[in-house]
Amino acid sequence: MLNSWIVIxxxxxLVALGSFLIRPRDIPWAARLDRPxxxxxxxAIPLIWTVxxxxxAWSAVLxxxxxxGSLRTWALMGLYLLxxxxxxxxxxxxxxxxxxxxxxxxxxLGMLLGILLAFLVWRISQPAALLLLxxxxxxPIGTYTTRRxxxxxxxxx
Numbered sequence: 007m008l009n010s011w012i013v014i015x016x017x018x019x020l021v022a023l024g025s026f027l028i029r030p031r032d033i034p035w036a037a038r039l040d041r042p043x044x045x046x047x048x049x050a051i052p053l054i055w056t057v058x059x060x061x062x063a064w065s066a067v068l069x070x071x072x073x074x075g076s077l078r079t080w081a082l083m084g085l086y087l088l089x090x091x092x093x094x095x096x097x098x099x100x101x102x103x104x105x106x107x108x109x110x111x112x113x114x115l116g117m118l119l120g121i122l123l124a125f126l127v128w129r130i131s132q133p134a135a136l137l138l139l140x141x142x143x144x145x146p147i148g149t150y151t152t153r154r155x156x157x158x159x160x161x162x163x
Contacts, residue, residue, distance in 0.1 A: 010067050010070045010071060010074070011063075011064075011067045014063050014066045014067050014070065014083075015063050015067075017087070018059055018062065018063040018066075018090060021087065021090045021091060021094055022059055022090070022094055024091070024094040024095070024098065025094050025097050025098065027098040028097060028098050028101050028102070029101070029102065032101035032102055032104070033101070035101065035104050035162075036100075036101055039106075039155060039158075039159050039162060040155070040158040040159050041151075041155060041158070042151060042154045042155070042158065045151060054144060055144075057140060058140045058141050058144055059090065061137045061138070061139075061140050061141070062086065062089070062090065062137070062138060062141055064134075064137050065086075065127065065131075065134040065135070065137035065138050066082075066083060066086045066134075068131045068133055068134035068137070069082055069083075069086075069127055069130055069131055069134045070083065072130050072131045072134070073130060078130075079130075082123070082126060082127065082130075085119065085122070085123050085126070086123065088119060089116060089119045089120050089123055089141075092112055092115050092116040092119060093112075093116045093141075093145075095112055096109055096112045096113060096116070096148075097109075099112060100112070100152075104162065105162070105163065106152055106153075106155050106156045106159065106162050106163050107156065107163045109152040110149060110152045110153045110156065113145065113148050113149030113152055114149050116145055116149075117142075117145040117146055117149055120138060120141050120142055120145055121142065123138060124138040124139075124142060
């Protein structure tokens with residue numbers, strides 16, 4: 007039988023690959039968008055999300071280990087998966103639809119789902135809930151940034 011961290015980490019990695027579902031023809035649209043002047047850290051964003059997804063996967067492992075195979079744990083694994091899918095869908099959906107509003111909605115939805123997940127996880131494992139803090143701190147920043155980009159690019163909402 008495979009260790010839970012291998013299965014959870016593998017699934018998280020496979021879902022994260024969904025961010026590559028962008029079409030090369032969509033990239034010029036995103037590249038020409040005006041960004042807030044304070045977005046100097048944009049080159050670090052892929053690394054930031056890598057750390058966030060690793061923390062989320064480890065959080066899921068801790069929850070699984072606390073109550074392996076229970077119905078509640080399976081439901082939480084589904085919620086972890088949903089949070090990651092919504093988060094990963096942000097870039098491809100925003101680019102494909104050429105809509106910053108779509109990105110803002112997906113960012114806000116991910117943030118709300120992340121808050122719900124952290125609240126539910128706290129009852130099972132406080133360390134697992136704390137591992138969700140990077141997501142809970144960064145997700146509003148990304149959502150706010152996308153919302154500000156609507157103001158800077160009014161025709162692209």
